Amino acid sequence: MKQYDIGIIIINYNKSDLTIACVRSIIERTDSKINYQLVIVDNASTFEDFSNLKESFDAPGFGHVKLVRSMINTGFGGGNMFGVQHVDASYYAFINNDTLLVNDCLSILKNYMDKQPEIAVCGPEIFNEEQERQVSFDHFSSLLREVLGKRFLEIIHPKKSPNRKKKYEKPLLVNYVNGSFMFCRANDFHNVGGFDTNIFLFYEESDLSYRLLKQGKSTCFIPEAKYMHYQGKSLPDNIISKIELKTSMFYVIRKNHGYIQYQLLRIILLVKYAFTCLVKPKYLPLLYRILIGMPVSKSIKQQQKIVKF
Numbered sequence: 580m581k582q583y584d585i586g587i588i589i590i591n592y593n594k595s596d597l598t599i600a601c602v603r604s605i606i607e608r609t610d611s612k613i614n615y616q617l618v619i620v621d622n623a624s625t626f627e628d629f630s631n632l633k634e635s636f637d638a639p640g641f642g643h644v645k646l647v648r649s650m651i652n653t654g655f656g657g658g659n660m661f662g663v664q665h666v667d668a669s670y671y672a673f674i675n676n677d678t679l680l681v682n683d684c685l686s687i688l689k690n691y692m693d694k695q696p697e698i699a700v701c702g703p704e705i706f707n708e709e710q711e712r713q714v715s716f717d718h719f720s721s722l723l724r725e726v727l728g729k730r731f732l733e734i735i736h737p738k739k740s741p742n743r744k745k746k747y748e749k750p751l752l753v754n755y756v757n758g759s760f761m762f763c764r765a766n767d768f769h770n771v772g773g774f775d776t777n778i779f780l781f782y783e784e785s786d787l788s789y790r791l792l793k794q795g796k797s798t799c800f801i802p803e804a805k806y807m808h809y810q811g812k813s814l815p816d817n818i819i820s821k822i823e824l825k826t827s828m829f830y831v832i833r834k835n836h837g838y839i840q841y842q843l844l845r846i847i848l849l850v851k852y853a854f855t856c857l858v859k860p861k862y863l864p865l866l867y868r869i870l871i872g873m874p875v876s877k878s879i880k881q882q883q884k885i886v887k888f
Contacts, residue, residue, distance in 0.1 A: 581765070585615040585685055586666030589676050590658040592622040595631040597809070598676040602636075602644060608680040615672075615685065620662040621648040623886040652883045655758065656774030656783040663773060671768060675759035681706065681805040688762040688804055691750065699767035699796035700788055702756025703804030713808065714743045716753035716800045719789055720782065720832055722840040726847055751800045754792075758784035759808050767796050775834075779880035780820075781827040789835050819879065822865050829873035845869060 587605060591598040602617060609615065619636070621629050629648060636644045649661050659673050670689060684703045692698055705713040718724055718732050718740045732740040741751060761784055771790045774783045788798040825848075833841035852866040868877060 581667055581669045583614050583616045583666075583668040585613060585670045585672055585689060586663075586668030586765070587615055587617045587672045587674060587685075588620060588659050588662035588666065589617070589674050590620045590622050590655065590662070591624060591628070591632060591676055592652060592658075593624045593628045594676055595624070595628045595635070598632060599635050601674065601676050601678055602641070604679040605674070605685070606640070608683050610683050610686045613686055613689065615643075616666060616668060617644045618662045618665045619644060619646045620658045621646065622654075622658045623649055623652040623883070626888045650885050650887055652886075653776065654779035654880055655781075656778050657776040657880075659783075660773050660776055663768075669765055671761075671763045671765055673758070673761045673763070675808070677809040678759055679807045681807055684760070684804040684806055685762075688801055691799070691801055692762065692764060695799070697795070697797055698764070698799045699791045700756065700761055700763050700798040701750075701801050702760050702762060702798075703806050704800070704802045705757060705759070706805060706807050707810050708807065710807075712746065713810075714757075715802075716741075716743060716751075716756045716798075717785070718743075719754045719785055719835075720828055721836055722832070722844050725828070725832075725844055747800065747802045749802070751802075752797055753800045755785045755788035755798050756800055757808075760806055761787075763787075767791060767794075770794065777875055778827050778830060779823065779878045781824045782831045783827075786831050786835065789831075818861055818864055822868050823879055825865060825869070826873050826875060826878050830875050845872065 589598060589601060598619060619632065621632060632646055636646050645665060647665055649658065653661060663671065670692065672685060688701050692701060702715060705715045707713055718729055724732055733742050741753060771794060775786050778786065829841060832844060848869050852862055852869060856862050856866050
């Protein structure tokens with residue numbers, strides 16, 4: 580018997596103010612009848628940022644928040660896997676720190692999952708700061724998706740690849756939901772080994788749902804549950820992030836779809852970015868990384884250092 584209904588895991592990396600606001604929204608929006616625990620994983624932030632977290636969560640009103648600290652930044656998957664070790668619950672809610680709940684997401688998702696044992700993962704609908712509806716789910720990465728585009732998949736196979744930009748009123752089976760808010764059945768998560776910690780950032784949610792689907796477990800988008808996501812607040816938009824994004828994409832495609840798809844995509848993107856670099860030289864580092872095969876050994880995960888204080 581699990582001690583809690585839901586274990587909420589939030590990763591902090593030098594964004595303590597966002598994390599504190601996120602936790603407040605969870606406490607304010609969640610029904611008091613829900614038995615949940617909150618685990619904040621600090622992913623080797625600075626002393627000042629971690630101290631801000633500790634001081635805030637030591638204050639009254641945060642009694643059921645547990646703050647744990649990793650001495651090395653292990654990324655999204657690694658940080659969440661570290662958090663899982665401190666949770667004893669029937670469900671896991673992996674929530675980005677740059678989010679705010681709009682309604683009682685946790686109760687809505689739990690009530691749905693309780694009645695749908697074949698569903699392993701679900702996620703709410705996303706809104707931006709201007710309260711505009713955003714894309715909340717996506718299609719698995721593949722050679723076809725990367726070359727011909729997501730809209731092509733939606734046209735040729737609308738049931739398997741539903742329109743991401745359409746407004747939905749009822750739960751919808753999808754490939755995977757946005758990783759900024761993933762609600763998972765703990766047993767299913769355990770059975771497939773959780774997140775692949777070879778991935779530092781990006782595509783962790785896609786890879787997880789793909790492995791679950793191969794075990795006969797589905798992912799569902801629940802539009803009744805809603806949350807706000809500060810777009811681009813938790814990650815920088817620069818060439819380093821783009822290289823990391825492509826590194827994870829190539830890793831997931833090779834892992835889940837094989838060597839041939841990986842190599843064909845590599846050749847196509849080599850040609851694409853060779854021309855792109857003629858007008859946008861900033862993409863030269865990405866072109867070079869594709870040329871050498873987008874090895875995971877070059878991921879920014881390998882650049883992390885132990886932080887002790």
